[in-house]
Amino acid sequence: MRFNITHTTTYHYSQPVGLCQNEARLQPREFWRQQCVSSRFELSPEPSDFKERIDFFGNRVAYFAIQQSHAKLTVTALSDVIIHSGLQQQNPISSITWEEARSILQSPFIQAQSQVRTLAQANWTEDDFELMDARQYLLDSPMVVSSGDLAGYAGASFSPDRPLIDAVADLMRRIYNDFTYDPAFTTIATPLSDVLLHRRGVCQDFAHLAIGCLRSYGLAARYVSGYIESTPMPGVQRLVGADASHAWFAVYIPGTGWCEFDPTNNKMPTDQHITLAWGRDYSDVTPLKGVAYGGGQHTLLVSVDVMRVS
Template sequence: MERWIDYYGNVSHYLSFERGYDHLEISGMSKVEVQPRWIPPHEQSPLVRTILEQLILNHSETGLHPLEMREASPRIDHEHEAVIQYANEIFHEERPILVCLRDLLARFAEEFKFDSTATTVNSTVEEVLVNRRGVCQDFTHLAIALCRAKRIPARYVSGYLRTHPPAGKPRRRGADASHAWVSV
């Protein structure tokens, strides 16, 4: 087994088998420390222009590399004409970033429909934008493309959402499954 520190400073391991196996069990343990973050009221968040100016100075409080989160990737074409046009309707340099993001989410809620039969893992952001249907990964890819079309860094975050409904109540639809989010 190989061990290394990845690009973001995480301890990583690589394990490869040359032959088949009858049983494989991998367990892991993590300790995660979290701290509450202060988030300003939407209207008091930095302007989009300010965010873009800070990027030019390569200023990042998180230690991440935000300039790299503005580039195209295999799943995200942010240079498609329809993506750029939709992004221009939402993001303006003189608006606070959180106001823009709130508007983006509101538009998704109003204009798009969750439909697990509408897309596949190979669907493009353009197809999702045109058809206005998809699942969390589709909407996440589209949100990233819209941000990147305006040169705002955004990245894909995935995880497992585990819910604990009140006693006697059913779990929420789509809960207890893998999900996708956008980090801006």
């Protein structure tokens, strides 16, 4: 599948802004199921400084500064992306239990390498870095802290000797069924304990919830930001710009790699999910953030259009 994506963010200020500095993570990643053909920015006013880099997690980051007075800032990211159809990566040892996966992830690294090679019955060396890298996703992060309450909620999915992939799929299904999608309930600062207590939130909250549950069981999980292609109801005209950013999560399966799950839609991402960035939680992959000097009060408008190319 091929998609053209237009993501426009507009800030209107009540007073002029004299200087702003910003970081944008709005350019799609390259990995095994996704190819970014092109990606560029249209910025108004024109920036005085613009640089691109790759961050610690391998995400594309654009830095820009505007040093002229302005009452409106428009940031538009235009991307052309190919998603390779098909299910996620498959491996004969993806049936390992969650206890085996936890044991590998918690073991000293040399021992963990040996455990995975034994399971794979092969000389498994090229993914040693991925195993080491996955360990950082075992730890608490700014917006996701493991807890007994999260482990308690996840407990129904993690029965003894259950394959990890089955346990996580069940956790995804339960979040989808138990929680109400409610954009009015949470903000970026709403703690996971409130989401769990009231059983309400949005895609960001559900991804954080699943990650917290998995880390509470000693498993590695990361946050994924991006888009999902939306399809209008039959007979309803598709509205340009009416799509939105999306979020889901991935769990690390030793010897197989990262496997993605979307609890908001109760599905494993295949050919309708476009990935922008990943990290420990939302704070690592914020699409657009920065500082502005002046400006007074401001309003924010975001428009996203994900268009499939025939």
